Amino acid sequence: MTSTPQELVEHALATSRADHCIAIVRNETSANLRWANNTLTTNGVMHAVSVTVISFVGAGSGSMSGSASSPEQVTALVESADAAARAASPAEDAADLVTGDAAADWDDAPVTTDIHVYDAFAPALGEAFGRAGDGHRVLYGFVNHELTTTYLGSSTGLRLRHVQPTGHYACTGKTADLGQSAWVGGATRDFANVDALAMEAEVATRLGWGAHQVDLPAGRYDTILPPTAVADMMVDAYWSAGARVAHEGQSVFSRRGGGTRIGELLVRPEVTLFSDPAYPGLECAPFNVAGSSDNTESVFDNGLPLARTEWVSGGNLGALLQTRHSAAMTGQPVTPMVDNLVLEVDGATGSIDDLVAGTQKGLLLTCLWYIREVDPQTLLLTGLTRDGVYLVENGEITGAVNNFRFNESPVDLLTRFSHASATVPSFSREWGDDYFSRTATPALRVPDFNMSSVSQAR
């Protein structure tokens, strides 16, 4: 006999002998299809129930997480968390726990997904394999759909529930000689809007752009970053925006001489970078969930309401990732991380096609890959272009170019870009799969994007 998530939460709270307790139950289901060489490869469905118990004794806390679906398993977690809290030294982020009541949907059951989410997509994918084979193209790709229902309960009365659908699709296509590569991908909440045949057709179009091959050397190029590449860079900037680290002088958001750069003009004044749990299509949890404490989150902040937060507002650094502890340290408002990110440029309209049409000579990227921080002082990132760099001449795509390694800072890019399109839903190729898929960004044209060296990868 197994228990409901609500029963697991209540059992944890009733069993704990600590001063206070928070229990977080996540019911996660997922289904995926993976393919390569025009055939399905490794596919699966998963179900997981994880329980996190955070006990508080005095100013100490202890956290224990585990797979659990029975009261007995939860009891073991509670005993461990209680013992850890009793043994803990006072936590530097100690604060009163958030109080509240039960949300209206608290009693609702978890929402789940399974392999049938692909009932329409899968047959079309089979047909796409056939079309690709007939066209001497090879497809490689992955679709994943997850539904996570989170239940957060506390000994101070909170009973919060959130259902998070997360899905994405991606397809890489190669010519039969493997000499050219193209990619399309995006995020989705339910796969109702994902068409496997349209995906294959777009890959075919992009591979067609590669009929004319051009070799270019390293250098600085007028470069159009599509929304997916802009998302790649912005996610890194967001993750680097911890207030404490900035306040202590160790990030690009630190002010020389001490403190943060909040309030300073950071990038072009047209730029706004924000998160909003209610952003249409990118909806995410409207309350804070933290299983452990570190520089950017605090277990004491569990259940804090989240709202639209402007990280960059009119070009000024507006806020950094704050716990209540770091907010007290820096004298700034409490602004925890929100699980989506939107970049907007005032007055920007049109699409990526308009940016291409307005470019005399430049490069159009597809996506970026293997992005890593080189220097936190400037937030210099390195990485590579991947699966399609196209030459733009007189407003048209005229061929495909070799790949490059880049060295650039997202903060600098937001200072130097010359043109932007309207903001659209985007999907970071680098971070979207496993970490951060809810982004909306414009395409940006950067006049002197630093292509540090040539990559022979195809």
Next chain:
Amino acid sequence: MSHQGIDPTFAALPYRALSEVALGHARDLGVTHADFRFERVRYQYLGVRDGNLQGATDAEDLGFAVRVIHRGAWGFASGVILTADEARRVAEAAVAVAEVASAMTTAPVELAPEPVYDDVTWVSAYDVDPLEVPTAEKAGVLIDWTNTLTAHGAVEHASASLFQVHENKFYADLAGSRTTQQRVRLQPTFEAMGSDEATGVFDSMSSVAPPVGRGWEYLSDGGWDWAAELAEVPELLAQKLAAPSVEAGSYDLVIHPSNLWLTIHESIGHATELDRALGYEANYAGTSFATYDKLGSLVYGSPVMNVTGDRTVEHGLSTIGYDDEGVETQAWDIVKDGILVGYQLDRSMGQMKPELNGGRSNGCAYADSSGHIPIQRMANVSLQAAPDGPTTEELIGEVDRGLYVVGDKSWSIDMQRFNFQFTGQRFYRIEDGRLAGQVRDAAYQATTTEFWGSMEAVGGPQTWELHGAFNCGKAQPGQTAAVSHGCPTALFRGVRILNTSDEAGN
């Protein structure tokens, strides 16, 4: 040899009964292959900053998975409810996935043969399970480390962390293999941060101690000289903050194992995974320039380059007795005298390429939890030392103008494992065969074969160290794995050095 047996709290779990139900049900549904994996992975992470414990997180993944081949296609499902009904449901779900996949599978899945292992047990080499050590004792060590660091005037802030893993696996398949295994690993590290008031520059200096497949004894038995490193890091940080910016150009490099392991991981380890070479990672982690047609002919590097794959080396992070397809683990050559001679395989690839390893897998299938399907995963891929090779000092003595690189930091490589860029903890100038102080802002950038082709000499066994990574990412859905890489200090001629400050446009 380990002093430990299988953890009784794991042995008490109902994996044998669940496996019988799941495998029996899968067989009844007509599958041609089924395997069952039951895993418990326990983690603890401790983080300390400036003398305060910031977070202590304990976690446990517990569950089971059923993988089948049905109508020529893979099907996989996993669950966490430990009942016979759930075992039956998960087996049915795996078959249902295979049913969906079979309509789109154009190349039926077949597995290379492997002997049956009748209820064998394997435990890694460690003395003290780190998860059995009181958390307060471990936190106390980390707090002492940061206090030691911040006592030095050059250090403004210090952090330390300890990540520990205790992993148990039970594997069973329809052929009759049954394996029960246990291993531990841990990763202690610390970092000192400081700034130069005059220039406004800030920087950090981290420990270069490797993560290991060992127990808590690693903190005290001489496996690493923690006290010596804690004593020297603040001064090394001070020197780095005051160091001149490197002049970009071509340099000879002497690279210490604490840095070279990561270059091996990225440019050899991943490049010689056969699933990548055959396209199975093309949409995510990428493919490989070392394509299968180049086996036996690709000049990977200079004649002093000899690289092995090894899942058996003691204390290696990917060392285990049997992989997640029931294959006994092995060691083999990947690069011999500079030529590509081998790949990492799982059972389906062993069947596809029977000319490799006698048509048998070399034991490289692994999943990071019961919630994920096994994929072809990296062995401990290591560069061999020269039996009578030189010391690090002798290698430095061979350089007129160059850099000595210690410790890893930033890393990036393209999706065919060719163009790469790495930084490090410390870059020392070498002038006329002697170290001449640190420089800042350096990164080395090269292509894989050019770099390994420029390797003039490898050090002797006295320079060889086993380093590694705890969280190597691969596959969709994403999985992490731990892997070690051993190497000697090595000498490279004429490598491109970038100035990262220039790269940032400063």
